[in-house]
Amino acid sequence: MDYFIIVVTTVAGLYFHGWLYVRIRRWMDRDLALALAGHDERKKAFMLQQLAIARTQKIRRRDLPQWLEAAAAGYLER
Numbered sequence: 001m002d003y004f005i006i007v008v009t010t011v012a013g014l015y016f017h018g019w020l021y022v023r024i025r026r027w028m029d030r031d032l033a034l035a036l037a038g039h040d041e042r043k044k045a046f047m048l049q050q051l052a053i054a055r056t057q058k059i060r061r062r063d064l065p066q067w068l069e070a071a072a073a074g075y076l077e078r
Contacts, residue, residue, distance in 0.1 A: 025061070032065060036072040046075050 033047040050071040059067050 029061075029064060033068055036068055043072070043075055047072060 029051060030048070033051040034044055037043040037047040047068065050068060054064060054067055054071075
């Protein structure tokens, strides 16, 4: 019974750690997109939309800042 408790708590802890890691990465990506938007509400909505597009296109995380910067520059040209 003791091993069962240890296994259950360890698995729960690892799951929580993984969930928290994913959430923090998403928050960081969202903060990056909003920081590139500045104070313009329309641009914030546009950048969040671009972030969603980047996720569906499976843009690598290391390439995401450059991809979002290019999207922000594209918004300025509109």
